[in-house]
Amino acid sequence: MIDSSLKDIAAALRAKTVSAVELATDSLARIAARDGQINAFVTVDRDGALAAARAADARIAAGDAGPLTGIPLAHKDVFCTEGVLTTCGSKMLANFTSPYDAHVVSLLKAAGAVMVGKTNMDEFAMGSSNESSHSGPTRNPWDTSKVPGGSSGGSAAAVAARMVPIATGTDTGGSVRQPAALCGITGIKPTYGTVSRFGMIAYASSLDQGGAFARSAEDCALLLSAMMGHDPRDSTSLERSYDDCSAGLGQPLAGLRIGLPKEFFAEGMSADVRAAVDAAIAEYRKLGATLVEVSLPNARLAIPAYYVIAPAEASSNLSRFDGVRYGHRAAEYTDLNDMYCKSRAEGFGAEVKRRILVGTYVLSHGYYDAYYIKAQKLRRLIAQDFAAAFEHCDIIAGPTTPTVAYGLGEKTADPVQMYLGDIYTVAVNLAGLPGLSHPAGFGAGGLPVGLQLIGDYFSEARLLGAAHQFQQATDWHTRAPTVQEA
Amino acid sequence: MSLSLDEVRHIAKLARLELAAGELEATQAKLNGIFSLIEEMQAVNTDGVEPMSHPQELAQRLRPDVVTETDRRAAFQAVAPQTEAGLYLVPKVIE
Numbered sequence: 001m002i003d004s005s006l007k008d009i010a011a012a013l014r015a016k017t018v019s020a021v022e023l024a025t026d027s028l029a030r031i032a033a034r035d036g037q038i039n040a041f042v043t044v045d046r047d048g049a050l051a052a053a054r055a056a057d058a059r060i061a062a063g064d065a066g067p068l069t070g071i072p073l074a075h076k077d078v079f080c081t082e083g084v085l086t087t088c089g090s091k092m093l094a095n096f097t098s099p100y101d102a103h104v105v106s107l108l109k110a111a112g113a114v115m116v117g118k119t120n121m122d123e124f125a126m127g128s129s130n131e132s133s134h135s136g137p138t139r140n141p142w143d144t145s146k147v148p149g150g151s152s153g154g155s156a157a158a159v160a161a162r163m164v165p166i167a168t169g170t171d172t173g174g175s176v177r178q179p180a181a182l183c184g185i186t187g188i189k190p191t192y193g194t195v196s197r198f199g200m201i202a203y204a205s206s207l208d209q210g211g212a213f214a215r216s217a218e219d220c221a222l223l224l225s226a227m228m229g230h231d232p233r234d235s236t237s238l239e240r241s242y243d244d245c246s247a248g249l250g251q252p253l254a255g256l257r258i259g260l261p262k263e264f265f266a267e268g269m270s271a272d273v274r275a276a277v278d279a280a281i282a283e284y285r286k287l288g289a290t291l292v293e294v295s296l297p298n299a300r301l302a303i304p305a306y307y308v309i310a311p312a313e314a315s316s317n318l319s320r321f322d323g324v325r326y327g328h329r330a331a332e333y334t335d336l337n338d339m340y341c342k343s344r345a346e347g348f349g350a351e352v353k354r355r356i357l358v359g360t361y362v363l364s365h366g367y368y369d370a371y372y373i374k375a376q377k378l379r380r381l382i383a384q385d386f387a388a389a390f391e392h393c394d395i396i397a398g399p400t401t402p403t404v405a406y407g408l409g410e411k412t413a414d415p416v417q418m419y420l421g422d423i424y425t426v427a428v429n430l431a432g433l434p435g436l437s438h439p440a441g442f443g444a445g446g447l448p449v450g451l452q453l454i455g456d457y458f459s460e461a462r463l464l465g466a467a468h469q470f471q472q473a474t475d476w477h478t479r480a481p482t483v484q485e486a
Numbered sequence: 487m488s489l490s491l492d493e494v495r496h497i498a499k500l501a502r503l504e505l506a507a508g509e510l511e512a513t514q515a516k517l518n519g520i521f522s523l524i525e526e527m528q529a530v531n532t533d534g535v536e537p538m539s540h541p542q543e544l545a546q547r548l549r550p551d552v553v554t555e556t557d558r559r560a561a562f563q564a565v566a567p568q569t570e571a572g573l574y575l576v577p578k579v580i581e
Contacts, residue, residue, distance in 0.1 A: 099561040192541045206540050235546055304527045307520060315501060322502070324574050329567035336577045337502070345504035353503055357513070358520055360501040361489070374527055376537030381530075383538060416519045432541020457541075 002026055002165050003480075006071060006219045009165070013060050013070045020056035020070030020114060024049045027072035027116050030163045033485040037144055040158040042077045042135045043085045044117040052114040059112055067222050069112030074167040076155050077118040078125055079105050079210075080199040084115075088201045089123040089133040089151075092327045092347030102199025103231045104168060104210050111226045116164060120154030123349045124318065125170055125203045127151050128178060128421050131412055132351045139408070140183060141481040142447050146405035149179030152213070156183040159213045161483045166223045167213045172204050173306050174400075174425025176211035177437040181400035181450020184439045186467065186477060187213045188220050190460050192432035193238040195224075196231030202317040204310035205236070207429045216477050217438060217467035221245040224460060243458070248465025254288030256466060259393030261296045264424060270403045272443030277399045280440035280451045280470070284397070287473055289466075294389035294396065298381045302427035305382070307419055308362050308375035309430070314352075315359025321347060354415060383431040390456045395466060399424050400437040400450035424452060434460050438467045439476040448479075487525065488518045 001009060001018045012018045028046055035041050049072070056070035080086050080098035082105075087093045101109065108115070123132040130138040130153030138153045140146040141161040148157040152169030156179035159167050169176040171189035180187025188211055195210035202208060212223040225245040231237045260281065269277070285291055323329035323343030330342035348356070362371035389396060402423060411418045428435040433454055440451035455463040471477050489497075494514045498505045505513060559572060568575040 096565055099558065099565060193544075232547070232549065236540065236542070236544065238542060238544075239547075298530070301527060301530060304524045308524055308527070319502075323567060324576055325562070326565045327567075333577065336579050338504075339577055340502040341504040344502055345506075348503070354513070354516055354520065356501050356503060357494070357497050357517060358524075360497045361493075361517075362524075364497065364500060370528075371524070373537050374532060376539055377532035377535040378527055378530065380535050380538035381532070383541070414519070415516055416523050419520075419523065 002072060003162055005216065006067060006165060006222050009071060010065070010067050014065065020053040020060065021050060023070060024053035024072050024114050024116060027164055031116065034161050034163055034483045036486045037139065037484050038141055038157050038161055039136055039138050040119055040154040040161065040163065041074070041117045042087055042120050042154070045084055045115060048084065049114055049116040056112045056114055066111050068108065068226055071113050071166060072116050072164050073108065073113045074117050074119045074155060074158050074164045075105060075115055076152050076167070076169050077121055078170050078201045079168060080201070081105050081115070081118065084118065086118065087134065089121040089135065090347065090349065090352070091134045092321050094134060094328070096326055100199060103196035103233065104227050105199065107226055107229070119158055119167060122151035122153070123352050124201065124314070125151040125172055125175055126314065126351050126355055128174070128418050129411065130154065131408065132349055134349065137408055140405045141483050142184060143405070143445060145407055146447065147182065147408055149182035149405065151175040153179045155213050156180050156185060156187065159185050159215060160481060162480055165214065166219060168227070169211050169213055170200060171209055171211045171429065172207045172310060173429050174422050176213065177400050177425050177435055177450070177452055178422070180213060180437040182405040182448065184448030184479065184481070185213055185215055186217050186220050186436065186438045187211060188224055188436035188460065188464065189428070189434060190224060190228060191434045191457050193236050194228045194242065196229070196234040196237050198231055198233040204313035205317060206313060207310060216471055217436070217464045218246070218249060220436070221249060221464045243461050245460050245464055248461035249468045251465045252288060253284060253466060253469045256289040256395065257393040258284055258289045258291050259294035259389050259396040260291055261294050261299065261389065261396060261398055263296050263299045264398035268402050268423060269399050270443070273399050273401070273403060273449050276441035276443055276449035277451055281397055283474060284470060287469060292393050294392055296385045296389060296427065298378065298385050299427050301378045302382055302430055303419060303423060305375040305378040305430060306422070306426040307358070308371050309379065311355040311359035312363050312372050313359070315356045315363065318352070318356055351415065379430045382427050386431045386433060395459070395463060396454040398452050400452040404443040404445065404447035404449060428454055433457060434463055436463050436467060438470065439479070441476055487521055489514060489521065
């Protein structure tokens with residue numbers, strides 16, 4: 001049953017042909033059988049899941065169920081969950097049990113969704129391969145010698161391996177769209193400011209945004225609708241009316257103008273990804289969309305600008321981990337300063353330390369204008385490029401990643417090689433726009449390829465509607481990997 | 487640009503990160519690789535461009551000056567490495 005669409009699962013729950021307890025039990029059994037191969041979960045909360053499922057069944061019996069009531073779900077371990085371990089993929093928080101829920105977690109609890117566990121991630125969401133996790137790497141369900149992408153790789157792999165139908169993630173530079181692409185599922189990062197960051201452990205605050213994973217755009221729309229909304233506890237949360245993300249699902253593609261940024265198609269994309277992306281775009285055209293060439297001339301600057309802004313904000317955000325109020329404290333030290341230095345050296349992994357050092361440098365006296373301000377100026381140019389492109393098109397389409405999933409360990413020795421994989425995703429975060437990735441076929445080694453759709457601000461319903469129309473006409477999103485069961 | 491070993495030591499000190507002597511050179515090499523990527527920014531003329539700090543350019547909201555939080559000291563201190571009588575303990579700072 002958990003392989004069905006959320007709409008069908010909800011109908012079955014209402015018809016009493018399945019119970020929330022049965023769904024949770026099925027999800028937990030799949031995790032027990034499959035996750036030994038994948039390592040998508042840091043924590044499995046069996047007791048909490050079964051209690052939540054019983055409560056969901058009571059709500060369904062009382063006629064008080066919403067579209068997510070009784071649906072099993074996993075949260076990325078970046079979201080604080082009251083009473084449940086929240087590690088953020090770090091030794092620093094390996095023993096941290098949050099005293100409160102993130103806003104997103106509260107919303108999904110209130111909607112009656114049943115959390116079965118917390119998913120693996122790159123440490124503090126810094127990474128593109130899920131290999132920097134203190135809990136060990138997550139493996140790609142399509143080929144366990146490959147990375148699942150990151151930083152929300154655990155959530156993407158859990159959905160791809162059909163352990164849960166939906167999962168939350170966060171996307172600072174591509175961390176929802178990239179693993180969605182590499183794992184062959186659908187993932188959306190909404191407009192900056194639409195999903196509260198309260199209780200979402202901060203990496204780069206002007207870029208961090210919660211997002212949703214599911215097997216289809218239709219299911220993503222249901223999850224994202226439940227996550228969005230104003231929250232006064234997040235100072236960047238937008239006070240506006242929030243549209244139902246499912247509102248555009250029935251809208252045909254006829255007349256939709258799809259912009260193809262010439263810079264995305266010029267170089268850098270591998271031949272197999274190119275073939276799948278071209279075929280997917282041809283399908284959109286067949287379904288009635290029109291194609292126009294657009295230009296994002298400053299897109300190539302997105303990676304350098306991102307790798308200034310994100311580390312700068314990370315160095316500031318992560319200064320809170322000092323071994324005093326929570327998190328790891330070194331066992332031996334000589335004085336207070338030595339306690340800070342040793343606790344942080346022991347608690348943080350290599351990539352997190354590198355980003356803290358880069359950020360500390362670019363914010364230090366004499367360098368602030370040359371790096372941080374310069375990067376913020378480039379950020380404006382990048383946002384202006386998108387604004388100009390949206391004068392000629394309704395949505396932008398292109399690849400999500402330059403290649404299909406690569407081998408575990410292949411890029412860990414050279415951080416710059418890892419960073420370059422973010423080429424198609426980071427500009428969207430710098431501009432604060434919504435973006436999604438949906439399955440578009442398969443490339444080398446039978447590994448999934450993602451198509452990225454980028455919309456103007458607040459166009460989530462339109463993006464999901466376009467992807468849904470594509471998914472009505474194609475079946476890439478229904479393909480599932482075969483995971484060896486224990 | 488490239489960072490000297492002294493500069494790496496200095497920023498590690500500012501960041502309160504102990505770097506073992508054996509880690510210094512490897513860290514320097516990786517940071518310099520990252521900075522060579524970052525340097526690509528400098529090729530673009532950004533004179534007269536206003537820096538963008540936030541996609542929506544919002545002003546910070548104000549709220550009424552009333553108490554909204556309850557006392558949850560025990561819950562918050564339960565996750566602290568060391569507390570005593572409601573206080574967080576750290577090594578002696580003032581002799």
